[in-house]
Amino acid sequence: EVQLVQSGAEAKKPGESLKISCKGSGYKFTSYWIGWVRQMPGKGLEWMGIIHLFDSQTKYSSSSQGQVIISADKSTATAYLQWNSLKASDTAMYYCAATRDGDFAWPDWGQGTLVTVSS
């Protein structure tokens, strides 16, 4: 059974940096894509980007390009979402999700990481 475990909730100030993680287990993740999804308070789900765990090929949504950095460590089957300078508007729940090469839906999800950015 595939499991995705995300890092815990974070409370940060504007301008601070942050890196949250999503660790996979239960399968050979070298053939998996990990995606990051944002849900701002009271809003819907938005794709931020996806990364391949084996070769770190990364694709960003147009709204996330240049705003965040998505990275991965295949040796630990862990994907990361990073901000260099947080804004209050980054306050949201962030989910990671996983899919295998050749699949185009996302059956496995992390529990979510709540990021709160406030002065």
Place this chain on the structure above:
Amino acid sequence: QSALTQPRSVSGSPGQSVTISCTGTSRDVGAYNFVSWYQHRAGGAPKLLIYAVTERPSGVPDRFSGSKSGNTASLTISGLQAEDEADYYCCSFLGSFATYVFGDGTEVTVL
């Protein structure tokens, strides 16, 4: 990439059927048979209900069904149950050089 268009809310009585539409364009929903649907209950993670337009993962009740015509995909919930109250999102693949896009989300209320 704009979100796919879904109705803000739908409702029905227990046992009834409801259908949620998901309207995109010829560059997303109309271009690929890679539309999926997710159920998202408050406080939990999204759950995959339908993939590849019509397919159900193991464990998803056959009350949930998907279809597509042109640029519009649909999710039908038959025999509505109280536990079906949740937000529902469609999602479309955008091609090999892009990511995915969700719909606006639809709140389903069981009366």
